[in-house]
Amino acid sequence: MAQGRRHTLRDIAETLNLSVNTVSRALSGKDGIGDRTRALVRAEAERVGYVPNTLARSLVLGSAMTLGLVITNPSNPFYAQLISGIELRARAHGYSLLLVVTDESEEIEARGAESLLRSSVSGAIVVPVQGRADPWRRLGGVGVPTVLLNRDLPELGYPFVGTDNELGAYQATAHAIARGARSIVVLEEDLPITTIANRIAGFRRAMTEAGLPVPRGSVISVPTRRLEEAALPWQPEQAYRVARRLLRRGTLPDAVVVGNDYFALGLYRALHEHGLKVPADMMVIGFGDYPFSEFLQPSLTTVRLPALEVGSTAVDLLLEQIADGPAEEPRRQLIAPTLVTRDSTRPPIPESRTRPLDGH
Amino acid sequence: MAQGRRHTLRDIAETLNLSVNTVSRALSGKDGIGDRTRALVRAEAERVGYVPNTLARSLVLGSAMTLGLVITNPSNPFYAQLISGIELRARAHGYSLLLVVTDESEEIEARGAESLLRSSVSGAIVVPVQGRADPWRRLGGVGVPTVLLNRDLPELGYPFVGTDNELGAYQATAHAIARGARSIVVLEEDLPITTIANRIAGFRRAMTEAGLPVPRGSVISVPTRRLEEAALPWQPEQAYRVARRLLRRGTLPDAVVVGNDYFALGLYRALHEHGLKVPADMMVIGFGDYPFSEFLQPSLTTVRLPALEVGSTAVDLLLEQIADGPAEEPRRQLIAPTLVTRDSTRPPIPESRTRPLDGH
DNA sequence: CTCTCGTGCATTAACGTTAATGTCCGGCCG
DNA sequence: CGGCCGGACATTAACGTTAATGCACGAGAG
Numbered sequence: 001m002a003q004g005r006r007h008t009l010r011d012i013a014e015t016l017n018l019s020v021n022t023v024s025r026a027l028s029g030k031d032g033i034g035d036r037t038r039a040l041v042r043a044e045a046e047r048v049g050y051v052p053n054t055l056a057r058s059l060v061l062g063s064a065m066t067l068g069l070v071i072t073n074p075s076n077p078f079y080a081q082l083i084s085g086i087e088l089r090a091r092a093h094g095y096s097l098l099l100v101v102t103d104e105s106e107e108i109e110a111r112g113a114e115s116l117l118r119s120s121v122s123g124a125i126v127v128p129v130q131g132r133a134d135p136w137r138r139l140g141g142v143g144v145p146t147v148l149l150n151r152d153l154p155e156l157g158y159p160f161v162g163t164d165n166e167l168g169a170y171q172a173t174a175h176a177i178a179r180g181a182r183s184i185v186v187l188e189e190d191l192p193i194t195t196i197a198n199r200i201a202g203f204r205r206a207m208t209e210a211g212l213p214v215p216r217g218s219v220i221s222v223p224t225r226r227l228e229e230a231a232l233p234w235q236p237e238q239a240y241r242v243a244r245r246l247l248r249r250g251t252l253p254d255a256v257v258v259g260n261d262y263f264a265l266g267l268y269r270a271l272h273e274h275g276l277k278v279p280a281d282m283m284v285i286g287f288g289d290y291p292f293s294e295f296l297q298p299s300l301t302t303v304r305l306p307a308l309e310v311g312s313t314a315v316d317l318l319l320e321q322i323a324d325g326p327a328e329e330p331r332r333q334l335i336a337p338t339l340v341t342r343d344s345t346r347p348p349i350p351e352s353r354t355r356p357l358d359g360h
Numbered sequence: 361m362a363q364g365r366r367h368t369l370r371d372i373a374e375t376l377n378l379s380v381n382t383v384s385r386a387l388s389g390k391d392g393i394g395d396r397t398r399a400l401v402r403a404e405a406e407r408v409g410y411v412p413n414t415l416a417r418s419l420v421l422g423s424a425m426t427l428g429l430v431i432t433n434p435s436n437p438f439y440a441q442l443i444s445g446i447e448l449r450a451r452a453h454g455y456s457l458l459l460v461v462t463d464e465s466e467e468i469e470a471r472g473a474e475s476l477l478r479s480s481v482s483g484a485i486v487v488p489v490q491g492r493a494d495p496w497r498r499l500g501g502v503g504v505p506t507v508l509l510n511r512d513l514p515e516l517g518y519p520f521v522g523t524d525n526e527l528g529a530y531q532a533t534a535h536a537i538a539r540g541a542r543s544i545v546v547l548e549e550d551l552p553i554t555t556i557a558n559r560i561a562g563f564r565r566a567m568t569e570a571g572l573p574v575p576r577g578s579v580i581s582v583p584t585r586r587l588e589e590a591a592l593p594w595q596p597e598q599a600y601r602v603a604r605r606l607l608r609r610g611t612l613p614d615a616v617v618v619g620n621d622y623f624a625l626g627l628y629r630a631l632h633e634h635g636l637k638v639p640a641d642m643m644v645i646g647f648g649d650y651p652f653s654e655f656l657q658p659s660l661t662t663v664r665l666p667a668l669e670v671g672s673t674a675v676d677l678l679l680e681q682i683a684d685g686p687a688e689e690p691r692r693q694l695i696a697p698t699l700v701t702r703d704s705t706r707p708p709i710p711e712s713r714t715r716p717l718d719g720h
Numbered sequence: 721c722t723c724t725c726g727t728g729c730a731t732t733a734a735c736g737t738t739a740a741t742g743t744c745c746g747g748c749c750g
Numbered sequence: 751c752g753g754c755c756g757g758a759c760a761t762t763a764a765c766g767t768t769a770a771t772g773c774a775c776g777a778g779a780g
Binding site: 056296 | 461
């Protein structure tokens with residue numbers, strides 16, 4: 001798998017007795033080159049299998065045509081989809097993707113930011129760990145356009161693209177209320193991120209608007225266990241434990257809204273073990289609409305996150321910023337999620353028969 | 361978020377009245393520099409926030425300290441984990457990761473290979489689409505060490521790291537047989553990849569060893585639907601349709617071994633709709649041990665793939681090759697999967713009480 | 721005292737590309 | 751016929767770094 005080193009513009013120039021510059025211009029389609037010469041150069045480049053050296057090109061051009069993508073955990077289906085969407089869009093615009101997986105570690109995040117800086121990325125799309133903002137302030141400080149994804153760091157004033165989590169949680173909660181729930185509990189991760197704070201706010205708003213109380217203990221925290229090596233979503237297990245404790249409490253809530261569909265899995269198991277039926281004994285509403293959620297028994301009502309749209313919007317915002325320089329008013333784009341109604345909240349006995357159950 | 365351009369070695373050299381080379385050597389810890397000077401340089405670099413330019417460094421060093429990672433679909437939990445593992449290991453060795461998502465498209469794959477080539481990656485880890493081998497032959501041809509992951513292209517003779525799919529399917533099938541199954545059906549994707557061929561071989565071997573027939577129709581193909589934009593695992597739906605057809609056939613198999621745990625979801629739904637119970641009426645064995653599989657009702661017996669180990673082994677193999685040059689005998693590493701026994705194959709009525717059911 | 725050697729830095733060259741100037745030459749215009 | 755213009759190419763410089771070599775100076779040995 002070895003042999004010959006790469007050919008350069010100089011190699012072609014020498015065999016054709018031309019100058020390096022002429023070869024460069026001939027290949028890149030600039031004018032000032034005769035048709036005969038251009039054809040000759042092209043043929044020779046083809047013959048030796050010339051591959052331009054992006055490093056040299058980027059160095060002189062001052063742009064690496066590379067975007068940094070900083071993600072906490074690809075095993076989160078939302079981020080997995082995000083990666084796909086961003087990679088596709090970036091490549092369509094001629095950009096390569098430099099990936100950093102932080103695994104929720106501030107240390108890795110800081111080193112990742114430094115690495116992107118050294119690599120002269122044209123811009124970065126970042127899901128911050130949200131402990132410290134410094135690494136990204138530094139990146140922006142030296143003129144690297146940066147878009148924050150999913151978790152905002154308002155202190156930075158950077159463009160931001162995310163899901164409207166407040167709205168999502170509101171929809172979920174309001175839906176449960178519409179289906180007759182009066183006491184509702186929320187299960188959320190214990191990460192200090194805006195995402196979660198917004199969801200809790202949405203939950204409270206829905207409850208308040210319906211005139212329902214939000215007693216202490218309505219929001220339950222699920223501890224995040226960090227694995228030693230590489231991010232594994234061990235979240236269902238943690239949620240299961242928390243749910244088991246919840247079910248051992250005297251009074252049960254009518255519905256539980258969980259922070260992500262993994263949690264719903266743990267909750268389902270706990271409910272099943274207690275002989276409780278979904279949705280008859282308790283309604284469950286997820287967050288994320290993960291690939292499996294539609295196929296659970298019962299199928300999970302959940303808030304679908306527009307991962308692809310969030311991803312491509314982030315790329316667009318970033319490219320816009322790369323092209324035009326920083327906008328004076330950084331844009332914040334919140335993309336609305338949509339509630340997908342399934343069996344985990346379908347009331348078992350319809351109260352009236354005047355309307356058919358809504359299909360799909 | 362804008363202001364001052366990046367400082368270079370030259371900036372530091374000029375303010376300190378030193379030569380560029382001295383500054384370079386001082387910062388990189390080479391000897392031949394006085395202690396006083398070194399300290400001065402370090403302080404000044406710190407003061408102006410000097411960031412070395414990797415592009416220039418790579419250009420002169422001839423190595424970009426970058427690995428290419430080519431993946432078909434991050435939404436496949438196996439690949440998602442793989443990305444985490446590989447990124448972690450690569451970064452630990454000082455390499456950055458350039459990500460290409462092919463989405464099973466030969467065209468994107470070819471362009472991705474070209475892109476990696478232009479970027480002068482130090483090496484590449486590739487899950488090939490497995491239509492054409494050319495792009496990767498080209499990459500190796502110009503001396504870029506390449507390790508194939510999960511899907512082999514034997515014609516290339518490149519190092520390969522993967523799961524022992526033959527063994528996995530054998531274990532799954534043998535397990536079903538041990539639990540009393542006599543007629544078994546396999547559901548596999550319709551991709552022309554070695555992975556799947558090997559699994560089918562393992563299935564046949566288990567059946568043959570047990571003296572069971574493998575009638576026509578034992579291996580059922582599930583069509584892969586490609587989404588227009590970005591890879592979304594729409595596989596449960598497709599498996600569901602195929603399973604529905606299967607269940608409408610007259611005689612039902614005792615067990616179904618599916619090619620990935622998404623398929624098990626679709627199968628579960630079809631079975632549920634037909635009023636069939638798992639494992640009483642039919643056993644189900646998955647492949648992948650996805651994060652949700654343990655939490656299905658009933659929990660899914662499945663072949664756990666050692667994603668992290670596969671990933672880090674691939675990186676190790678690649679780094680070895682980068683350091684020592686291509687080995688004369690390219691190494692093929694098959695990592696054994698492990699069968700995780702759960703409720704979807706637990707016989708409802710133990711035949712003998714002499715042995716307790718095996719715990720976890 | 722001279723010769724040699726080593727220390728500490730400067731100078732030069734190189735990586736492969738693109739951009740900015742230079743130069744030659746043929747043709748066209750007045 | 752002289753001057754001028756522009757096409758087609760060459761030459762030079764630059765991007766920011768590292769490696770190879772050059773050079774001055776002081777110390778130690780004979």
